[in-house]
Every structure is written in structure tokens, then in C-alpha cells.
């Protein structure tokens with residue numbers, strides 16, 4: 001059984017969670033990945049895929065964001081990558 005205190009904590013997490021994630025994405029903690037970034041170079045990330053049928057949008061590590069055309073990439077510290085991008089870590093959904 002959930003007591004009042006636990007219920008209020010779960011309610012707060014459910015209410016504040018998305019706001020915190022949104023705040024983080026606007027606080028400068030999430031950046032658009034540049035092809036020249038060290039981690040991007042290591043993964044041979046490009047903003048426009050040259051591999052047929054493979055791009056960030058259909059990669060399992062991609063999570064759409066509120067920024068059209070960009071999404072968070074788990075392989076690049078959850079920074080934003082172009083949906084048409086690609087890198088060596090691509091894995092199909």
C-alpha cells in the first residue's frame with residue numbers, strides 16, 4: 001500500500017521529471033554535436049549519412065527531441081545529433 005508521503009514523492013517525480021529534462025535541454029547541458037568534436041571524430045559522425053538506409057533517426061540510440069531535426073544520442077553523451085546523421089555506432093531499431 002502506498003502511504004501519503006510515497007504518493008506525494010511519486011507525484012512530484014511524475015510532475016517534475018519532464019520539466020527537469022526539458023530544463024536541462026535548455027540550460028546548455030545538451031549541445032549539438034559537431035563533426036569536429038573529439039567523440040564525433042572517434043565515431044566518424046557526419047551530419048548527413050552516406051550509408052543507404054542508415055541514419056540517426058532509425059538508430060536505436062537516437063531519441064527525438066523538441067528541436068526539429070535533432071535528437072539525443074546515447075553514444076555521444078546524449079548530446080544532439082542530426083536526424084540525417086550517421087556514425088560507426090549505428091544500430092537499427
Ligand code: SF4
Pocket residue numbers: 045055056057059060061062072073074075076081085086087088089090091
Ligand atoms: S549512435 Fe546512432 S544516433 Fe548516435 S550518432 Fe551514431 S547513428 Fe546517430
